[in-house]
Amino acid sequence: xxxxxxxxxxxxxxxxxxxxxxxxxxxxxxxxxxxxxxxxxxxxxxxxxxxxxxxx
Amino acid sequence: xxxxxxxxxxxxxxxxxxxxxxxxxxxxxxxxxxxxxxxxxxxxxxxxxxxxxxxxxxxxxxxxxxxxxxxxxxxxxxxxxxxxxxxxxxxxxxxxxxxxxxxxxxxxxxxxxxxxxxxxxxxxxxxxxxxxxxxxxxxxxxxxxxxxxxxxxxxxxxxxxxxxxxxxxxxxxxxxxxxxxxxxxxxxxxxxxxxxxxxxxxxxxxxxxxxxxxxxxxxxxxxxxxxxxxxxxxxxxxxxxxxxxxxxxxxxxxxxxxxxxxxxxxxxxxxxxxxxxxxxxxxxxxxxxxxxxxxxxxxxxxxxx
Numbered sequence: 631x632x633x634x635x636x637x638x639x640x641x642x643x644x645x646x647x648x649x650x651x652x653x654x655x656x657x658x659x660x661x662x663x664x665x666x667x668x669x670x671x672x673x674x675x676x677x678x679x680x681x682x683x684x685x686x
Numbered sequence: 687x688x689x690x691x692x693x694x695x696x697x698x699x700x701x702x703x704x705x706x707x708x709x710x711x712x713x714x715x716x717x718x719x720x721x722x723x724x725x726x727x728x729x730x731x732x733x734x735x736x737x738x739x740x741x742x743x744x745x746x747x748x749x750x751x752x753x754x755x756x757x758x759x760x761x762x763x764x765x766x767x768x769x770x771x772x773x774x775x776x777x778x779x780x781x782x783x784x785x786x787x788x789x790x791x792x793x794x795x796x797x798x799x800x801x802x803x804x805x806x807x808x809x810x811x812x813x814x815x816x817x818x819x820x821x822x823x824x825x826x827x828x829x830x831x832x833x834x835x836x837x838x839x840x841x842x843x844x845x846x847x848x849x850x851x852x853x854x855x856x857x858x859x860x861x862x863x864x865x866x867x868x869x870x871x872x873x874x875x876x877x878x879x880x881x882x883x884x885x886x887x888x889x890x891x892x893x894x895x896x897x898x899x900x901x902x903x904x905x906x907x908x909x910x911x912x913x914x915x916x917x918x919x920x921x922x923x924x925x926x927x928x929x930x931x932x933x934x935x936x937x938x939x940x941x942x943x944x945x946x947x948x949x950x951x952x953x954x955x956x957x958x959x960x961x962x963x964x965x966x967x968x969x970x971x972x973x974x975x976x977x978x979x980x981x982x983x984x985x986x987x988x989x990x991x
Binding site: 634635636637643646647648649651652653655656657659660663664667668671672674675677678679681682685686 | 726728730735736737739744783786789790797798913914917918922923
Protein backbone atom coordinates (compact mmCIF):
# COMPACT_ATOMS: atom_id res chain seq x y z
CA UNK A 631 0.00 0.00 0.00
CA UNK A 632 0.91 3.65 0.13
CA UNK A 633 4.36 4.29 1.55
CA UNK A 634 3.05 6.94 3.95
CA UNK A 635 0.82 4.42 5.69
CA UNK A 636 2.30 2.31 8.44
CA UNK A 637 -0.23 -0.48 7.87
CA UNK A 638 -0.28 -2.99 5.03
CA UNK A 639 -4.01 -3.67 5.18
CA UNK A 640 -7.21 -2.44 6.75
CA UNK A 641 -7.47 -5.63 8.77
CA UNK A 642 -4.02 -5.05 10.22
CA UNK A 643 -5.01 -1.50 11.13
CA UNK A 644 -8.17 -2.73 12.83
CA UNK A 645 -6.28 -5.40 14.78
CA UNK A 646 -3.78 -2.84 16.19
CA UNK A 647 -1.13 -5.51 16.66
CA UNK A 648 -3.40 -7.52 18.92
CA UNK A 649 -4.34 -4.53 21.09
CA UNK A 650 -7.57 -3.68 19.28
CA UNK A 651 -9.74 -3.88 22.42
CA UNK A 652 -7.56 -1.42 24.33
CA UNK A 653 -6.81 1.05 21.55
CA UNK A 654 -10.34 1.17 20.14
CA UNK A 655 -11.82 1.01 23.63
CA UNK A 656 -9.89 4.13 24.64
CA UNK A 657 -10.73 6.00 21.43
CA UNK A 658 -14.35 4.88 21.57
CA UNK A 659 -14.74 6.07 25.16
CA UNK A 660 -13.17 9.43 24.31
CA UNK A 661 -15.33 9.92 21.21
CA UNK A 662 -18.49 8.98 23.13
CA UNK A 663 -17.76 11.24 26.12
CA UNK A 664 -16.60 14.28 24.13
CA UNK A 665 -19.44 13.86 21.62
CA UNK A 666 -22.06 13.52 24.34
CA UNK A 667 -20.79 16.60 26.15
CA UNK A 668 -20.79 18.69 22.97
CA UNK A 669 -24.33 17.53 22.16
CA UNK A 670 -25.57 18.36 25.67
CA UNK A 671 -23.95 21.80 25.74
CA UNK A 672 -25.30 22.72 22.30
CA UNK A 673 -28.78 21.62 23.41
CA UNK A 674 -28.46 23.77 26.55
CA UNK A 675 -27.37 26.78 24.46
CA UNK A 676 -30.33 26.27 22.11
CA UNK A 677 -32.73 26.17 25.07
CA UNK A 678 -31.18 29.25 26.68
CA UNK A 679 -31.57 31.19 23.42
CA UNK A 680 -35.17 30.04 23.04
CA UNK A 681 -35.96 31.05 26.64
CA UNK A 682 -34.38 34.48 26.10
CA UNK A 683 -36.42 34.98 22.93
CA UNK A 684 -39.62 33.95 24.74
CA UNK A 685 -39.08 36.53 27.51
CA UNK A 686 -38.85 39.52 25.23
CA UNK B 687 -11.00 49.35 24.28
CA UNK B 688 -9.83 48.38 27.70
CA UNK B 689 -8.67 45.03 28.98
CA UNK B 690 -11.77 44.77 31.11
CA UNK B 691 -14.14 45.33 28.19
CA UNK B 692 -15.04 41.66 27.98
CA UNK B 693 -15.84 41.49 31.67
CA UNK B 694 -19.26 42.75 30.61
CA UNK B 695 -21.36 39.64 29.90
CA UNK B 696 -22.91 41.28 26.84
CA UNK B 697 -19.52 41.85 25.24
CA UNK B 698 -18.34 38.39 26.21
CA UNK B 699 -21.47 36.93 24.64
CA UNK B 700 -20.79 38.63 21.32
CA UNK B 701 -17.05 37.84 21.23
CA UNK B 702 -17.52 34.18 22.19
CA UNK B 703 -20.26 33.84 19.59
CA UNK B 704 -17.82 34.92 16.89
CA UNK B 705 -15.03 32.63 18.13
CA UNK B 706 -16.99 29.40 18.58
CA UNK B 707 -17.45 28.40 14.89
CA UNK B 708 -13.73 28.98 14.22
CA UNK B 709 -12.83 26.82 17.24
CA UNK B 710 -15.10 23.94 16.15
CA UNK B 711 -13.52 23.92 12.69
CA UNK B 712 -9.99 24.11 14.12
CA UNK B 713 -10.72 21.25 16.53
CA UNK B 714 -12.03 18.96 13.76
CA UNK B 715 -9.20 19.74 11.33
CA UNK B 716 -6.41 19.45 13.92
CA UNK B 717 -7.96 16.31 15.38
CA UNK B 718 -8.28 14.65 11.97
CA UNK B 719 -4.67 15.51 11.10
CA UNK B 720 -3.34 14.35 14.48
CA UNK B 721 -5.25 11.06 14.47
CA UNK B 722 -4.28 10.34 10.85
CA UNK B 723 -0.64 10.87 11.73
CA UNK B 724 -0.82 8.98 15.03
CA UNK B 725 -2.98 6.04 13.99
CA UNK B 726 -2.09 5.62 10.31
CA UNK B 727 1.49 6.83 9.86
CA UNK B 728 3.49 6.71 13.10
CA UNK B 729 5.42 3.47 13.67
CA UNK B 730 4.69 1.04 16.50
CA UNK B 731 6.55 1.44 19.78
CA UNK B 732 9.51 -0.90 20.29
CA UNK B 733 8.33 -2.02 23.74
CA UNK B 734 4.57 -1.48 23.77
CA UNK B 735 3.69 -2.31 20.17
CA UNK B 736 0.53 -0.56 19.00
CA UNK B 737 -1.00 -0.15 22.46
CA UNK B 738 1.05 3.03 22.84
CA UNK B 739 -1.27 4.73 20.31
CA UNK B 740 -3.64 5.36 23.24
CA UNK B 741 -1.12 8.10 24.08
CA UNK B 742 -2.59 10.44 21.43
CA UNK B 743 -5.84 10.66 23.36
CA UNK B 744 -4.70 9.86 26.91
CA UNK B 745 -2.01 12.53 27.23
CA UNK B 746 -4.13 15.43 25.85
CA UNK B 747 -7.12 14.65 28.12
CA UNK B 748 -4.86 14.18 31.16
CA UNK B 749 -3.08 17.50 30.53
CA UNK B 750 -6.40 19.19 29.87
CA UNK B 751 -7.96 17.85 33.08
CA UNK B 752 -5.22 19.58 35.12
CA UNK B 753 -5.13 22.73 33.02
CA UNK B 754 -8.90 23.21 33.23
CA UNK B 755 -8.75 22.85 37.01
CA UNK B 756 -6.11 25.58 37.25
CA UNK B 757 -8.15 27.83 34.94
CA UNK B 758 -11.33 27.10 36.89
CA UNK B 759 -9.69 27.88 40.23
CA UNK B 760 -8.16 31.08 38.84
CA UNK B 761 -11.43 32.37 37.37
CA UNK B 762 -13.32 31.37 40.51
CA UNK B 763 -10.79 33.30 42.62
CA UNK B 764 -11.03 36.37 40.36
CA UNK B 765 -14.82 36.22 40.49
CA UNK B 766 -14.71 35.86 44.26
CA UNK B 767 -12.11 38.52 45.10
CA UNK B 768 -13.01 41.18 42.55
CA UNK B 769 -16.68 40.22 42.24
CA UNK B 770 -16.55 39.94 38.47
CA UNK B 771 -19.62 37.99 37.53
CA UNK B 772 -18.28 36.90 34.12
CA UNK B 773 -15.26 35.29 35.81
CA UNK B 774 -17.51 33.29 38.12
CA UNK B 775 -19.56 32.15 35.14
CA UNK B 776 -16.41 31.04 33.31
CA UNK B 777 -15.39 28.96 36.32
CA UNK B 778 -18.81 27.31 36.27
CA UNK B 779 -18.56 26.72 32.53
CA UNK B 780 -15.15 25.04 32.80
CA UNK B 781 -16.02 22.49 35.48
CA UNK B 782 -18.10 19.94 33.50
CA UNK B 783 -15.51 19.80 30.71
CA UNK B 784 -12.75 19.34 33.27
CA UNK B 785 -14.69 16.47 34.84
CA UNK B 786 -15.08 14.81 31.42
CA UNK B 787 -11.33 15.14 30.78
CA UNK B 788 -10.42 13.72 34.21
CA UNK B 789 -12.81 10.80 33.68
CA UNK B 790 -11.37 10.15 30.22
CA UNK B 791 -7.81 10.34 31.55
CA UNK B 792 -8.69 7.54 33.98
CA UNK B 793 -10.65 5.46 31.44
CA UNK B 794 -8.11 5.74 28.61
CA UNK B 795 -5.38 5.14 31.19
CA UNK B 796 -7.12 1.93 32.28
CA UNK B 797 -7.27 0.80 28.65
CA UNK B 798 -3.52 1.48 28.44
CA UNK B 799 -2.67 -0.02 31.82
CA UNK B 800 -4.21 -3.41 31.07
CA UNK B 801 -1.94 -4.29 28.12
CA UNK B 802 1.20 -2.58 29.46
CA UNK B 803 1.01 -3.24 33.24
CA UNK B 804 -1.42 -6.17 33.27
CA UNK B 805 -3.97 -4.32 35.38
CA UNK B 806 -6.81 -1.85 34.73
CA UNK B 807 -6.24 -0.02 37.98
CA UNK B 808 -3.62 0.32 40.68
CA UNK B 809 -3.64 2.58 43.73
CA UNK B 810 -0.44 4.40 42.90
CA UNK B 811 0.24 8.11 43.35
CA UNK B 812 -0.47 9.28 39.79
CA UNK B 813 -3.72 7.36 39.37
CA UNK B 814 -5.00 8.12 42.85
CA UNK B 815 -4.29 11.86 42.62
CA UNK B 816 -6.05 11.96 39.22
CA UNK B 817 -9.03 10.18 40.80
CA UNK B 818 -9.03 12.85 43.52
CA UNK B 819 -9.12 15.47 40.75
CA UNK B 820 -12.23 13.82 39.30
CA UNK B 821 -13.81 13.77 42.78
CA UNK B 822 -12.95 17.47 43.24
CA UNK B 823 -14.71 18.30 39.98
CA UNK B 824 -17.66 16.20 41.12
CA UNK B 825 -17.72 17.91 44.51
CA UNK B 826 -17.54 21.36 42.92
CA UNK B 827 -20.39 20.59 40.52
CA UNK B 828 -22.55 19.04 43.25
CA UNK B 829 -21.94 22.00 45.57
CA UNK B 830 -22.71 24.79 43.09
CA UNK B 831 -25.67 22.78 41.82
CA UNK B 832 -27.12 22.44 45.31
CA UNK B 833 -27.15 26.18 46.13
CA UNK B 834 -29.96 28.12 44.50
CA UNK B 835 -28.58 31.64 44.89
CA UNK B 836 -26.00 31.88 42.08
CA UNK B 837 -23.75 34.33 43.94
CA UNK B 838 -23.59 32.18 47.04
CA UNK B 839 -23.03 29.12 44.86
CA UNK B 840 -20.18 30.91 43.08
CA UNK B 841 -18.50 31.79 46.38
CA UNK B 842 -18.85 28.30 47.85
CA UNK B 843 -17.58 26.79 44.62
CA UNK B 844 -14.64 29.19 44.53
CA UNK B 845 -13.55 27.98 47.97
CA UNK B 846 -13.58 24.32 46.85
CA UNK B 847 -11.85 25.17 43.56
CA UNK B 848 -9.06 27.18 45.18
CA UNK B 849 -8.40 24.73 48.03
CA UNK B 850 -8.49 21.78 45.63
CA UNK B 851 -5.92 23.41 43.35
CA UNK B 852 -3.18 22.10 45.64
CA UNK B 853 -3.88 18.67 44.13
CA UNK B 854 -2.76 19.71 40.63
CA UNK B 855 0.99 19.96 41.32
CA UNK B 856 0.67 16.72 43.29
CA UNK B 857 -0.67 14.98 40.17
CA UNK B 858 1.98 16.53 37.96
CA UNK B 859 4.96 15.69 40.15
CA UNK B 860 3.60 12.41 41.53
CA UNK B 861 5.71 10.38 39.09
CA UNK B 862 8.82 12.09 40.43
CA UNK B 863 7.99 12.31 44.13
CA UNK B 864 6.84 8.73 44.52
CA UNK B 865 7.85 5.43 43.06
CA UNK B 866 4.89 4.80 40.78
CA UNK B 867 3.92 2.32 38.12
CA UNK B 868 3.03 5.22 35.84
CA UNK B 869 5.85 6.20 33.51
CA UNK B 870 7.61 9.51 34.01
CA UNK B 871 7.35 12.52 31.76
CA UNK B 872 8.45 11.85 28.18
CA UNK B 873 8.29 15.50 27.24
CA UNK B 874 9.88 18.03 29.56
CA UNK B 875 10.94 21.64 29.40
CA UNK B 876 14.51 20.80 30.35
CA UNK B 877 15.24 17.87 28.07
CA UNK B 878 14.70 16.81 24.47
CA UNK B 879 11.55 14.70 23.97
CA UNK B 880 12.23 10.99 24.09
CA UNK B 881 9.89 10.27 21.22
CA UNK B 882 9.93 9.84 17.42
CA UNK B 883 9.20 12.98 15.40
CA UNK B 884 5.95 11.74 13.85
CA UNK B 885 4.66 10.67 17.26
CA UNK B 886 5.52 14.02 18.77
CA UNK B 887 3.82 15.92 15.92
CA UNK B 888 0.72 13.72 16.21
CA UNK B 889 0.59 14.38 19.95
CA UNK B 890 1.00 18.12 19.41
CA UNK B 891 -1.85 18.12 16.87
CA UNK B 892 -4.28 16.14 19.03
CA UNK B 893 -3.38 18.33 22.01
CA UNK B 894 -4.13 21.50 20.04
CA UNK B 895 -7.33 19.91 18.75
CA UNK B 896 -8.47 19.27 22.33
CA UNK B 897 -7.60 22.86 23.25
CA UNK B 898 -9.82 24.17 20.46
CA UNK B 899 -12.57 21.65 21.29
CA UNK B 900 -12.46 22.55 25.00
CA UNK B 901 -12.56 26.28 24.29
CA UNK B 902 -15.53 25.81 21.95
CA UNK B 903 -17.49 23.69 24.44
CA UNK B 904 -16.68 25.99 27.38
CA UNK B 905 -17.55 29.16 25.45
CA UNK B 906 -20.86 27.67 24.29
CA UNK B 907 -21.65 26.73 27.90
CA UNK B 908 -20.59 30.14 29.20
CA UNK B 909 -22.81 31.88 26.62
CA UNK B 910 -25.74 29.73 27.71
CA UNK B 911 -24.99 30.59 31.35
CA UNK B 912 -24.91 34.30 30.50
CA UNK B 913 -28.33 34.10 28.86
CA UNK B 914 -29.75 32.00 31.70
CA UNK B 915 -28.51 34.38 34.40
CA UNK B 916 -28.99 37.72 32.72
CA UNK B 917 -32.31 37.11 31.03
CA UNK B 918 -33.79 40.21 32.68
CA UNK B 919 -31.02 42.53 31.53
CA UNK B 920 -31.94 44.97 28.79
CA UNK B 921 -29.18 43.82 26.49
CA UNK B 922 -30.57 40.27 26.44
CA UNK B 923 -34.15 41.43 25.92
CA UNK B 924 -33.25 43.67 23.03
CA UNK B 925 -30.31 41.62 21.77
CA UNK B 926 -31.00 42.13 18.08
CA UNK B 927 -31.53 45.89 18.33
CA UNK B 928 -29.03 47.17 20.87
CA UNK B 929 -25.96 46.51 18.74
CA UNK B 930 -26.67 49.59 16.63
CA UNK B 931 -27.41 51.67 19.72
CA UNK B 932 -24.15 50.63 21.37
CA UNK B 933 -22.16 52.01 18.47
CA UNK B 934 -24.27 55.13 18.08
CA UNK B 935 -23.17 58.72 18.48
CA UNK B 936 -24.08 58.87 22.16
CA UNK B 937 -20.93 59.74 24.09
CA UNK B 938 -21.66 57.09 26.71
CA UNK B 939 -19.12 54.44 27.53
CA UNK B 940 -20.08 51.28 25.67
CA UNK B 941 -20.08 49.15 28.81
CA UNK B 942 -22.54 51.49 30.46
CA UNK B 943 -25.01 51.06 27.61
CA UNK B 944 -25.01 47.33 28.14
CA UNK B 945 -25.68 47.45 31.84
CA UNK B 946 -29.33 47.63 32.69
CA UNK B 947 -30.46 49.20 35.98
CA UNK B 948 -31.16 45.66 37.13
CA UNK B 949 -27.46 45.01 37.25
CA UNK B 950 -26.63 47.92 39.55
CA UNK B 951 -25.81 46.20 42.81
CA UNK B 952 -27.82 46.89 45.92
CA UNK B 953 -24.82 48.34 47.70
CA UNK B 954 -24.25 50.88 44.94
CA UNK B 955 -27.94 51.75 44.88
CA UNK B 956 -27.85 52.39 48.61
CA UNK B 957 -24.75 54.50 48.21
CA UNK B 958 -26.44 56.46 45.46
CA UNK B 959 -29.58 57.07 47.48
CA UNK B 960 -27.40 58.37 50.28
CA UNK B 961 -25.61 60.76 47.96
CA UNK B 962 -28.29 61.82 45.53
CA UNK B 963 -31.65 60.99 47.06
CA UNK B 964 -33.91 57.98 46.60
CA UNK B 965 -32.76 54.99 44.63
CA UNK B 966 -33.62 55.14 40.94
CA UNK B 967 -36.85 53.48 39.90
CA UNK B 968 -36.54 50.22 38.06
CA UNK B 969 -36.62 46.52 38.64
CA UNK B 970 -35.12 45.28 41.92
CA UNK B 971 -31.49 44.36 41.82
CA UNK B 972 -31.08 40.85 40.53
CA UNK B 973 -29.25 38.73 43.12
CA UNK B 974 -27.77 36.75 40.24
CA UNK B 975 -25.66 39.65 39.13
CA UNK B 976 -22.61 40.60 41.10
CA UNK B 977 -21.10 43.96 40.23
CA UNK B 978 -18.32 44.28 37.73
CA UNK B 979 -15.17 44.97 39.67
CA UNK B 980 -14.07 47.71 37.36
CA UNK B 981 -17.37 49.58 37.49
CA UNK B 982 -16.38 53.05 38.58
CA UNK B 983 -18.84 54.76 40.91
CA UNK B 984 -19.01 57.71 38.52
CA UNK B 985 -20.25 55.52 35.73
CA UNK B 986 -22.80 53.83 37.91
CA UNK B 987 -24.09 57.21 39.02
CA UNK B 988 -24.46 58.44 35.47
CA UNK B 989 -26.24 55.24 34.64
CA UNK B 990 -28.65 55.60 37.50
CA UNK B 991 -29.33 59.26 36.89
